[in-house]
Amino acid sequence: MSLPAAFLRDAQRLIPQERRFDDPLSTLAFGTDASFYRLIPKLVIRVESEDEVVALLQLAQRDRVPVTFRAAGTSLSGQAISDSVLIVLGDNWNAREIRDQGAQIRLQPGVIGAQANAWLAPFGRKIGPDPASINACKIGGIVANNASGMCCGTAQNSYHTLAGIRVVLADGTRLDTEDAASVAAFRHSHAALLQRLAELGRATRANSELASRIRHKYRLKNTTGLSLNALVDFDEPLEILSHLLVGSEGTLGFISAVTYDTVVDHPHKASALIVFPDVETCCNAVTVLKSQPVSAVELLDRRSLRSVQDKPGMPAFVQQLSANACALLIESRAASSSLLHEQLAQIMDSLAAFAVEKQVDFSEDPQENAKLWAIRKDTFPAVGAVRKTGTTVIIEDVTFPVEQLAIGVNRLIELFDKHRYDEAILFGHALEGNLHFVFTQGFNSTEEVERYQAFMDDVAQLVAVEFGGSLKAEHGTGRNMAPFVELEWGSDAYQLMWQLKRLLDPNGILNPDVVLSEDPQIHLKHLKPLPAADEIVDKCIECGFCEPVCPSKGLTLSPRQRIVIWRDIQARKRAGIDTRELEAAYQYQGVDTCAATGLCAQRCPVGINTGELVKKLRSEHATHNGTADWLSTHFASTLQGARFTLHVANGARLLLGAPRLGKLSAGLTRLSKGRVPQWTNAIPQPEKAIRFSPAAQDSRPKVVYLAACVSRVMGPAAGDKEQGSLYEKTRGLLEKAGYQVVLPDNLDNLCCGQPFASKGYATQAEDKRQELIGALLHASRGGLDPIYCDTSPCTLRLVQDLGDVRLDLYDPVRFIRTHLLDRLEFTPQEAPIAVHVTCSTQHLGESQALIELARRCSNNVVIPEGIHCCGFAGDKGFTTPELNAHSLRSLKDAVQYCSEGISTSRTCEIGLSQHGGIDYHGLVYLVDRVTRAKSA
Template identity: 85%
Template structure:
C-alpha cells in the first residue's frame, strides 16, 4: 500500500518537513512499541497542535488514509503502531491546569503520568491511574487504554475519575465537554450522531440481559473491547461519548485534553510480605483483605519469587520456600501515622487465622518498604533478563472473579506445563483478581507460532468462557486480543461495539485492526523479530521506559530506537544484504548524537546501558590509536594546546566582538562539516596551570583537591558575573571550612580517562585512570586523606571498579554534605536558583542531596521539568551542538526568573549557560557565597 499523492502533497502544507519522516531509518525506528508486534509506517508525523491534528484527520478522511495516534509508545498489545500514517505527539502537549487546591487537574495528552503526580504532590493529591509504566507513559495513552495499576483498582481508573474531555473526532470536529460554547456548536453540527448514541444507550439499558452482563463485566477490571459501560452508566449522549473515548485505544477519536478528579495521596505508608503455604490459602486471604483498609495487595506465585531470589538484597529465606508457596505483598496508607498504625493492626488481625510459611511484618522503614516492592517490581525484568536471545517477553493480564482466584491461578499453572512454558511466572493485583503472567516466546518458526496460538486459545477459553473473566484487565485489547473480543463478550455486545465504531469512524481510518478486527489471525501477524545484535542490548524488550530521560529523543533516535536499528542492521548483514546506507545513517543518528551518559540504564527494567553499545561501536571505529597514545603520554602538552585554543578564541572575541564571532564560527563549522566547534558567549576563557604546593606543617585536616582537566583549563566566560575560577573558588571554600588543600603532584598530566573513553579509546582511558589513582594514593597518604573531585563525571569514572583500592573519593555534593555542613553557617539567599542534576550526580546517588543543599542556600529553588541530561556530554556541546540545544530546548522558559543556575560539571555548565539566559556555576560558588566559617571549624 502506498499513500495517495494528494494526501502527501497536502500534508506537506500542514506539517513542516522537519516533522515529517518517511526515510527507512525513521520509519523502522517508529515501527515498534512495547508489544511483540512490528508495523513499519509509510509516514511518521510529529504534531505540535490540535489544529494540525484536525487538518491531518480531514485529509485522512478525504483520502481514506488510516492513521494511528502515539504518545509514549509503551503499549503492550500493539495499539501504538501503524503500517500507514503514525501521528506522534511532539513537545507542545504538556499543558496542565490545577484546580480547586488540586482536587482537579486538566492535562494535555503529552504529559508523563509521573509528572502529573509531581505537580499534584504539594496538594497531597494524585491522579487515580497508577500503571507500572507511569514514569514513561503519557496521559494520552493512560486515558486511551483506561490504564490502572497496583493501587488504582476499578474505582480510580480514568473512566471513574473523568471530569471532562476535549476530543477530535474522525471527521476533524472538535468537542470540549467543559466548554458550553463547544458543546452547543457540536449539538448543532452533529445532532444525528448524538441522537444515535442516545438511542443505543436506551436500547442497551432496556436489554436487561445485556445491561446486566455489561455491569458484571465492569465489576471486574476490564479493558477488553470498547467501554460499553458508558451506555448503561449514562443517559446523556455527551456523557456517553466522552466515556466511550476512554479505553478506545485511538479507534474512536483523538484525545487532546482530559480533566481528572484527583484522589488523595496519603503520606504515611507501610508494607508487609506474607507467604502462605499454598495458592489456595493465599487466595482465600484475598477477599478478607479486600474488606480491610489496604491500598494494594500484590500476589506473587512461587515461580515469580524464585525468579528474584538470587538478586542482591533479597531475604535469605526466599530461596528456601516450599514449591507450593504463594505470597501477598500488602500496602496500607493513611493521612496520619496513628491512623496507619490502627489500620495495620486491623489488617493483621483479619488474616491471623491463616497459616503462614514466612513473613516480613509491616514496616514504615523506607529501606524495608522499598526492598519488599523491589521483589515485586523485579519479577518482570527477571524473566526478561534470562530469556534466550531472539525470543521476546510477553506479559499478559487477565482477571478472574476474586472468589475463583485460587482455581484460576492453578489452571494457568497447568496451561504453562501443558504448553511447555517452564519459565512463566504469575503475579498481579490480587484485590481485583487481576493476574499478570510473563513468559518468553520465540516467533522464528511456524512451530513456535503454533505453540503460542494454541496457548492463547486455551487461555482465552479458560478466562473468558469457563470463568467469565476479562482477557485484558488493564493493558488494552490492541491487536493482541482483538480476535477474542466476541468470545469474551458475546455476539450482542460485539455487534454493539461495531455499531459504535462505525458511528464514530464510518470510514475505518482510526487505528484499524485494533480493539475490533475482522481478521481472526491478526494476533499472529506482524510479529516483531528480536534478532541478536550485541550482548550489551540483546535483553532489550523495547518497552520504551528509557525514552523520557534520553537527550536525543526527538532529535534523532532514543535508546529503544538505537537498539531497534542496530538489530535490523545486524540481521540484514547476516542475511548478506548491503547495509552501507543504513550504517551511514546510523553513524549520525545512532552514534554521533548519543550522549552515552547511561541514564537509560536507570530506567531500563533489565538494566541495559545503550550508551555502552555506542561506546563499543565508537571503539571499533576508532582509527587514531597512536594519536590517543601520544595524547595520553603528553597530556600536559595537550592541555597547553587547549589553553592556547581558548586564548585564541578569546582574542578573536576581543577583536571581532561576540556577535560577529558567533556568526563567523557558525559559518566555519558548517564549512568544515562540523570539524570546527561553534563559539558561544558561554565559551570559557583559559586558565593557567595549577602551581603545586606541598603540605604545610599545621594542625588543619588535609583534603586532596583533584581538579578535573576541564577545571584546570576552563575559566569563567568573559561575560560571567563570577570571574573567579572554579579552582580558586573551591580552594577558598575548603580553606574557609578549615581544611589544608593539597594538590596531586604533576596535576596537569593527570586525567581520569573520560575524554579517551567517550571517543572509544578504552585502553588509553584505563591507562590514564590508573595513573591518576596512583597519584591520588600518593597525595592522600595511601588513602588516609579524603579526596575532593570538583567535577561529578570524573568522580563517577574514578569510583567505578575501585576494588580494594583505598581511596576516599568525593564529588562536590557528597563532600559538602558530609564534611562541610558542621563547619559552615548557612544564610539562605532570597534570589531564586535553578538546579541541574547532572547524569553523573544521578548515577552517584546524590540527586536529592544536591537539591537539599541548594535549598539550604536559597529559599527559592527551581528544578526545570523534563530535563534529565543536558546533552553536552563532554565535548558534544562543541562538536554536535544540536544535541545540547535539543536537550535544553525548554530550559530558558523554565529558569527565566532565576538569578543563577548551579550544577557539578564544568562542561555541562557551558551548555546550560548558553541555552538558559543565565549563568550556571558549580555548586561551590553558591555555597561559598551564603556561608561563613563556624568558630569551631
C-alpha cells in the same frame, strides 16, 4: 500499497519537513512499540497542535488513509503501531491546569503520568491511574487504554475519575465537554450522532440480559473491547461519548485534553510481605483483605519469587520457600500515623487465622518498603534478563472473579505446564483478581507460532468462557486480543461495539485492526523479530521506559530506537543484505548524537546502558590510536594546547565581536561536521595552570583536592559576573572549613581518561585512569585522607571498578554534605537559583542531596521540569551543538527568574549558561557565598 499522492501533497504543505519522516531508518524506528508486534509506517508525522490534527484527519477522511495516534509507545498489545500514517505527539502537548487546590487537573496528552503527580504532590493529591509505566507513559495513552495499576483498582481509573474531555473525532470535528460553546456547536452539527448514541444507550439498558452482563464485566478490571459500560452508566449522549473515548485505544477519536477528578495521596504508608504455604491459602487471604483498609495487595507465585530470589536486598528466606508458596505484598496508606497504626493492627488481625510460612512485618521505612516493592517490580525484567536471545517477553493480563482466584491461578499454572512455558511466572493485583503472567516466546518458526496460538486459545477459553473473566484487565485489547473480543463478550455485545465504531468512524480510518478486527488471525501477524545484535543490548524488550531521560529523543533516536535499528542492521548483514545506506544514516542518528551518559540504564527494567553500545561502536571507528597515545603521554602539553585554543577564541571575540564570531563559528562547525568546535557567549576563558605549594607543617586535617582537567583549563566566560576560578573557590571553601588542601603530584599530566573513553579509545582511557589512581593513592597517604574531586563525571569514572583499591573519593555534593555541614554556618539567600543535576550526580545517587544542599543555600530553588541530561556530554556541546540545544530547549523559560544556576560539571555549565540565559556555576560558588566558618 503507497499513500495517495493528494494526501502526501497536502500533508507536505501542512507539516514542515523536519516533522515528517518517510526514510527507511525513521519509519523502522517508529515501527516499534512495547508490544511484540511490528508495523512499518509509510509516513510518520510529529504534530504540535490540535489544528494540525484536525487538518490531517480531514485529509485522511477525504483520501481514506488509515491513521494511528501515538503518545509514548509503552503499550503492550500492539495499539501504537501502523503500516499507514503514524501521528506522534511533539513537544507542545504538555499544558496543565490545576484547579481547586488540586481537586481537579486538566492535562494535555503529552504529559507523562509521573509529572502530573509531581504537580499534584504539594496538594496531597494524585491522578487515579497508577500504571507500572507511569514514569514513561503519557496521559494520552493512559486515557486511551484506561490504564490502571497497583493501587488504582476500578474505582480510580480514567473512566471513573473523568471530569471532562476534549476530543477530535474522525471527521475532524472538535468537542470540548467543558466548553459550553463547543458543546452547543457540537449538539447542532452532530445531532444525529448524539441521537443515535442515546438510542443505543436506551436499547442497551432495556436489554436486561446484556445490561446485566456489561455491569458484571465492569465489576471486574476490564479493558477488552470498547467501554460498553458508558451505555448503561449514562443516559446523556455527551457523557456516553466522552466515556466511550476512554479505553478506545485511538479507534474512535484523538484525545487532546482530559480533566481528572484527582484522588488523595496519603502521606503515611507501610508495606509487608506475607508468604503463605500454598495458592489456596494465599487467595483466601485476598478475599478477606478485600474488606480491609489496604491500598494495594500484590500476589507473587513461587515462580515469580524464584526469579528474583538471588537479587541484592532480597530477604534470605525467599530462597528456602516451599515449592507451592505464594506471597502477598500488602500496602496500607493513611492520613495520619495513628490511623495507619490502627489500620495495620486491623489488617493483621484479619489474617490471624491463616497459616503463614514466612513474613516481613509491616514497615513505614521508605527504604525497606522500596526493597519490598522491588521484588514485585523486578519480576517482569527478571524473566526478560534470562530469556534466550531472539525470543521476546510477553506479559499477559487477565482477570478472574476474585472469589475464584485460587482456582484460576492453579488452572493457569496447569496451562504453563501443558504448553511447556517452564519459565512463566505469575503475579498481579490480587484485590481485583487481576493476574499478569510473563513468559518468553520465539516467533522464528511455524511451530513456535502455533504453540503460542494454542496457548492463547486455551487461555481465552479458560478466562473468558469458563470463569467469565476478562482477557485484558489493564493493558488494552490492541491487536493481541482483538480476535477474542466476541468470545469474551458474546455476539450481542460484540455487534454493539461494531455499531459504535462505525457510527464514530464510518470509513474505518482510525487505528484499524485494533480493539475490533475482522481478521481472526490478526494476533498472529506482524510479529516482531528480536534478532541478536550485541550482548550489551540483546536483553532489551523495547518497552520504551528509557525514552523520557534521553537528550536526543525527538532530535534523532531514543535508546530503544537505537537498539531497534542496530538489531535490524545486524539481521540484514546475516542475511547478506547491503546495509551501507542504513549504517550511514545510523552514524549520525544513532552514534554521533548519543550523549552516552547512561541515564537510560537507570530507567531500563533490565539495566541496559545503550551508551555502552555506542561507545563500543565509536571504538570500532577510532582509528587515530597514534594521536591518542601522544595526547595521553603528553597530557600537560595537550592542556596547554587547549588553553591556547581558548586564548585564540577569546582574541577572535575581542577582534570580531561576539555576534559575528558566533555566526562564523556556527558555519565552520557545520561545514567541518563538528571537527571545528562552535563558539558561543558561554565559552570559557583560559585558566592559568595551578601553582600551589602547601606548608610543610600543618595540623589541620588533610583533603586531597583533585581539580579535573576541564576545571584546570576552563575559566569563567568573559561575560560571567563571577570571575573567580573554580579552583580558587574550592580551595577557599575547603580552607574556610578548616582543611589543609593537598594536590596530587604532577597534576598537569593527570586525567581520569573520560575524554579518551568517550571517543572510543578505551586503552588510553584506562591507562590515564590507572595513572591518576596511583597519584591519588600517593597523595592521600594510601587512602588515609579523603579525596575531593570538583567534577562529578570524573568522580563517577574513578569510583567505578576500583576493586581492592582503597580510595575515599568524593564528588562535591557528597563531600559537602558529609564533611562540611558541621563546619559551616549557612545563611540562605533570597535570590532564586536553578539546579541542574548532572547525569553523573544521578549515577552517584546524590540527586536529592544536591537539591537539599541548594535549599540550604537559597529560599527559592528551581528544578526545571523534563531536563534529565543536558546533552553537552563532555564536548558534544562543541561538536554536535544541536544535541545540547535540543535537550535544553525548554530551559530558558524555566529559569527566567533565577539569578544563577548551579551544577557539578564545568562542561555542562557551558551549555546550561548558553541555553538558559543565566550564568551556571559549580555548587561551591553558591556554598562559599552563603557560608561562614562555625566558631570553635
